[in-house]
Amino acid sequence: MLSELDFSIIPASIPFLWAGFLFSLKITVTAMVGGIILGTLLAMARLSGGPWLAAAATAYINTMRSIPLLMVIMGFFIIIPTLIGHPIGSENSALxxxxxxxxxxxxxxxxxxxxxxxxxxxxxxxxLGMTYWQAMGHIILPQAVRNMLPLLLTQTIVLFQDTSLVYAIGAKDLFRVATNIANTEHAPVEMYLFVALIYFVICFSLSLLVKRMQKRIAIVR
Known part of the structure; x- marks a missing residue:
């Protein structure tokens, strides 16, 4: 059956797939940087000892972790334009x-x-007279980031894989572009195999990097 497949559409599709990949990468980097910054503030709020602040951060985290990502994507895509009175586009909604x-x-x-x-x-x-926030910024967070760096990168790998879900709102990520080409060229098997290979190479390579990093951090400890 594999001998019957025609991969001749792949070379001509590379520029379009590259554009889709760049958008998937944009989502990944934006969500990673923004998510780590916001996530760090949430973590600090949960551990601050302030009852209202900790309760609000806990409620946010538990709510987001309890709802399927696809539902969150669809919800923001529909709710935000309704609240502000005009559309923001599928790409901005995804970010x-x-x-x-x-x-x-x-x-x-x-x-x-x-x-x-x-x-x-x-x-x-x-x-030494530091406040809670000063101790966090100068002493605790630098060590926390180093200790958790492998886990942060592992979550980023999952994030990159999940970017394919923006397909549901029409954002032109790697998977969406591949689907459009597959439908136009009537070659879904060839296109999906090629895109799956792209995801595999990237995620597997990053996984190897995480393993090496875990070993180095263990040695430092």
Missing amino acids: ITFTVFQAAYYGEIMRAGIQSVSTGQVNASFA
Whole structure:
């Protein structure tokens, strides 16, 4: 059966697939950076000791982690334009959705990282007269990021894979472009096999990088 497949459409499709890949990468990088920043603030809020602040951060994280990503994508795509009174486009909606959704997962990773820092260093920073937020910024967070870097990258790999779900709102990511080409050229098997190979190579390579990083961090400890 494989001998009957025609991969001649692949070379001509590369420019379009590249454009789709760049958008998938844009979502990944934007959501990773924004998600880690917002997630770190959520983690700090949960551990701050302030009851209202901790409750709000916990509610946000639990809500986002309890709703399927596809429903969140569709919800933001429909709800945000309704609230502001005009459409924001599928691409902007995808960027916003992935950032706020991934923040919940990055937040839990950062919370574990913060809690992995020894209490002795935390108490020492307070003994030096630092406030909670100063201790976080200068002492705790740098170590938490280093400790959790493999997990942060692993979550980013999952994030890259999940970008294919923006297909549901018409955003032209790698998977959406591949689907359009497959339908136009009547070659779904060839196109999906090629795109699957792209996802595999990227994600597998990053997974190997994470494993090497885990070993290096373990040696440093």
